[in-house]
Amino acid sequence: MRIYNKLIFSLVIAFCAINIVLAFFGQKDLSVYFLAQALAFFIITLVYSYLNTRARAALNSLSLVIFAGFLVVALIKVMEIMQK
Numbered sequence: 001m002r003i004y005n006k007l008i009f010s011l012v013i014a015f016c017a018i019n020i021v022l023a024f025f026g027q028k029d030l031s032v033y034f035l036a037q038a039l040a041f042f043i044i045t046l047v048y049s050y051l052n053t054r055a056r057a058a059l060n061s062l063s064l065v066i067f068a069g070f071l072v073v074a075l076i077k078v079m080e081i082m083q084k
Contacts, residue, residue: 004055014040031073038066061080 001009018036027033045059 003048007044007051010044010048011041014044021038031077033071034073038070041066 015037018040019033022033022036042063045063049056051059
C-alpha cells in the first residue's frame with residue numbers, strides 16, 4: 001500500500017470513529033465535530049510528514065484552510081461567551 005493510500009485510509013478511519021463517538025454521546029453542535037476532525041487531521045498529517053515535497057505542499061495548503069476554519073469557530077465561540 002502506498003503512503004498516500006495509508007494517509008487517506010487513516011484519515012477516513014479517524015473521521016468515521018470521531019463521528020460515531022460524538023453521535024453516540026449525543027453531540028449536536030457541528031463546531032465540535034469540525035474541531036475534533038481538524039485536530040485529527042493535524043495529528044495524522046504530522047505522522048505522515050515524510051511525504052515528498054509536492055504532496056507536503058498540498059497538505060500544507062489544506063492545513064492552512066482547516067486552521068483558518070478552526071480560528072473562525074474559535075472566534076465565534078469567544079464572541080458567544082463575551083455576549084453573555
